[in-house]
Amino acid sequence: MKWPRKKNNHQPSVLLEQQRAEKLAELGAxxxxxxxxQGLSLEQVVVLTRIPRRLLQAIEEGNLNDLPEPIYIQGLIRQFAEALGLNGVEFSGTFPISSAQVNPESMGNISPLNQLRPIHLYFLYIFLIVCSVSGLSQLLNNAVLQASNSQNQPYQKQKSVVKAKLAQGKSVEVKPISDTLSGVQQGQAVQIGVTLKASSWIRVIADGKTEFEGTLPEGTHRIWKAQEQLTVKTDNAGGVLMSVNQEKAKQMGEPGKEEEIRIAAKPKF
Structure with missing residues (x-):
């Protein structure tokens, strides 16, 4: 296959073409x-350079018409020379690619972008856009995750403090619940919620009827209701947290002490 070459009737171009042919014949020889x-066959050089055999043979024979554009010819010569142990940049730099002779030392610094054709640039732009979108997506995901963690930190910290205090046998609220029973509204039925932070004996009487009497294990949560009055008694006031009508839970009293609390609904007027 012969590579199509542009016809040019200008004398400088003819001379340049002649110089290329002469230099190619010299370098190829x-x-x-x-x-x-070195005892190498063309097939072995093909393996080393990954250059098709026909192009290597055209270089050795100085056949300019069977080779691509001059800039690519110079690259092929460089690869061929390096496969044989020569300084490829220096060796191929003597092959003229334009009317202004290129400095052999600078051949290794030619930017690959200068040798790219429009189709190559198109794929390069697509690749850069994909990388940019991927990086931006990762950045946004990290920002959302950090924001979520920041919002959860106060709650987790508060939860850890409560757990630590319960593990140490300390009450989150040290005021006895008997000091905070004024929140029962007029005509409202009574409801209590009991949470055990330590195993304790409890008796609950609702409207004169015993609803429960026995020992509840640590971590138990129970709710009782009454229309008129609720009475709660325990043998370990410090191990029981009690809330009235869904208000904030309070400790019934001191740890290890008995405590009995009566909560009556206020009548309507």
Missing amino acids: KLLALRQE
Whole structure:
């Protein structure tokens, strides 16, 4: 397969084309001699460089018409030379690619972007956009997660403090519940909630009837209601938290002491 080449009737272009052909023949002859000296076949060089055999053969034979554009020819020569142990940049730098001779030392610094064609740039732009969207999505997810953790920290901290105090046998509220029974509204039925932070004996009387009497284990939560009066008695007031009509739970009294509390509904007027 022969590569199509642009026709140009200008004299400088003709001279440049002639210089390329002469330099290619010179470089190709050197590469051929060095390859044979090292006992390598073209197929082995194909494996080392991943350059098609026909292009390697065209370089060795100095056949300019079977090779692509000059900038690519120079790259092929560089790879060929490096596979044989030469300084590829220096060796290929003598091949002219434009009317202004390129400095061989700078050939290794040519940006790959300068050699990209429009289709290559299109895929590069797509790749950059995908990476940007992925990075932005990850950043937003991290921000949402951090915000969620920040909102949960106060609640978790408060929960940890309550658990620590209960584990130490300390009451979250030290005021006896008998000091805070003024919240029962007129005509409202009585409701109490009991939470055991330590195993305790309890007796509950609702409207003159014993609703419960026995020992409840730690962690138990029970609710009783009455229309007129509720009486709660325990042998370990410090181990019982009691709430009246769904208000904040209070400790019934001191740990290890008996306590009896009567809560009566106020009549309507």
